[in-house]
Amino acid sequence: MKIYADNAATTALSPKVLEAMTPYLTEIYGNPSSLYQIGAVAKDAVESSRETVAKLIGAKNPNEIYFTSGGSEADNWAIKGVCKALKNKGKNHIITSKFEHHAVLHVCESMEKEGFEVTYLDVYEDGLVRPEDVKAAIRPETALVTIMYANNEIGTVQPIAEIGKICREAKVLFHTDAVQAVGNVPINVEEECIDLLSLTAHKFHGPKGCGALYVRKGVLIRNLIEGGAQERSRRAGTENVAGIVGLAKAMELAIGSMEDRAEKLTKMRDRLIDGLLSTIERSRLNGSREHRLPGNINMCFEGIEGESLLLKLDLAGVSASSGSACTSGSLDPSHVLLSLGLPHEIAHGSLRLSFSDDNTEEHIDYLLKVIPETVEYLRSFSPLWDKIKSE
């Protein structure tokens, strides 16, 4: 059996999305900035995609949506753009959390080199930022609060509306990296007082290389990519027309089927979590189960190391991850798991499974068989497991 269970890393392109994109990769190749027919048709496709994306996140105005090359660009732009715009207004402080994606954390670190001070909030054992901690960290010189909507490794969904309200009351800008959340949980930038929001198409069966940044009207932000007058002179570069069309189509499909899918995936997820916790001794679920993306499982199995577990599962036909795909070249345990307070030796033994609509109950049956077998096999020759058992 072949099981793809790494949808938090990326998803398969939906055939319907490919179909929507194909004309813009073939006959409608015009540059949207050109005046002739095939340029104008491309331009129309970009603008109607913008309207769709705006509507789907509850934005008031399509002009608040800027297309980017993906989530990392959107995060970089949001943080660098706002900080640079507000620096000469006496703002030099950023609030974020310890378990953000590196596209946020590393940008915050680079802002530290430019004279900004950054507060990294704790996320506690349940993997949730406390709104009161945000409130307590806000200062008169705070330029931006950036807290992810849902964590990419452990899938915990943050109290975004509460944080948004606190920021709005304190008149501080609020950015959220919603790359993992869009299409999986309902989002409304107006109701949740979000000023900037990052998203990317490939996390919900859209194409890679296309994302968007929502920027509320009136938010001061400097450009990240300078050049031509595309995106109302805010983001240069000839539009990725097919990508943008694919982004909008994928988002429409994902959000349209969100409720049913959430119900199905939550049921599958919980059956797998309960099954693994009850059959594998010294295993744990990382992060809150209640405030969690429907398709995310992140567990630790003591006495084994994550990469060997993944390789063994791969040989058994299962594509999974030990954490973020973006850090797989690193030897260090996940910064997300360490932020939950897990010791290094336990954080090394993590497994992330992330499901989509393509996964089935048969997959769960197979995983309930193959994961305990693999853990038991690796433990059978683990000197660490011997030590744990003899304690």
Added chain:
Amino acid sequence: MAYSEKVMDHFANPRNVGEIPDASGVGEVGNSKCGDIMRMYIKVEGNVITDCKFKTFGCGAAIATSSMATELIKGKTIDEALKLTNKAVMEALDGLPPVKVHCSVLAEQAIKAALSDYYTRLGVDPTPIVGVIQECDHDHGCGCESCN
């Protein structure tokens, strides 16, 4: 990062896994904080390592290098085993990704630790023969003594 076919073969079908109950020497290197521990068991008869087994907690490369190291010293004399280098383990596996080179160092050190234990049991000071065993050679800020 991709592993060679040989690494995958030794990971998927590790040779000499387990323990030797009446081992002549047992050595353990690495630590759980760094994410890899190797324990080597050797049986010495005369001057020859007649059997060698391992138990490893670690990544695919850690398991594959342990397996290959046991293969390389089994049936060899102690002198030959002492000359085993991490480079030889790597070459026998058709190479390792740069971030995994430390696994081959750990395998070399695990063999040396087992030999060191063998000499200690004989009442012989192992240091002049085997050298100093390093617990962890990699500098990735894991907080262990070697990294610090």
